[in-house]
Amino acid sequence: MRMVLLASAHLLILRALLLNVACAAPQAGPRQHSKLWGKAGELWKPGGRLPDYSYAGYHAGEKPIPDVAVAADAADFGxxxxxxxxxxxxxxxxxxxxxSGAILLRRGRYIIDDFITIRKSGIVLRGEGDALGGTVLYVPRPAA
Known part of the structure; x- marks a missing residue:
């Protein structure tokens, strides 16, 4: 009788442990998207660019942009x-x-559909205005 009770106790403990493991199993939650993969399935490519804007701007944004003369008007180039x-x-x-100098971008919305690279020091992109009705650079799709 004692053996039967001991075996029953072991089975009871085993069942409790299995029930506990089954209840602790991971449950499917709401679907989440990585910062590298968008909701529409767009992928960041390892060979592509993943921009780091932490130091963007002239002298990391800690000094004002120098007031340089306009060297070219982007409208003259199309x-x-x-x-x-x-x-x-x-x-x-x-x-x-x-x-060197400023590239003038007149008021309005410009569609940036490919990379723009400034390869020389001393070149500034200058828009007209910094509020509604000013210059807007619109990027319709991820760059990477």
Whole structure:
């Protein structure tokens, strides 16, 4: 009789442990998205760029931008605001045409549809205005 009680006690403990493990199993929660993968499935590519804006701006944003003369107007290179067409190539041509100075981007919305790279020091992109009705650089899709 004592053996039967001992075996029953072991079975009871085993059942309690199994029930506890089953209850502690991970449950499916609401679906979450990584910062690297968007809701629409867009992927960050390891060979692509994952921008770090922590030091963006002239002297990491700790000094005011110097007031440099306009060296080129992006409109002269084909950048037309508010026309619903990509402006990256025209802005890049304006940047590449100068050694230093400001590239003027007139009021309106410019569509940035590709990377823009400033390869020389002393070049500034200057918009007209910093509020509603000023210059807006619109990036419709992730860059990486």
């Amino acid at each position: 950048a037309i605001p508010d026309d619903d067409k990509g402006d990256s190539a025209a802005i890049q041509r304006a940047i590449d045409s100068v050694d």
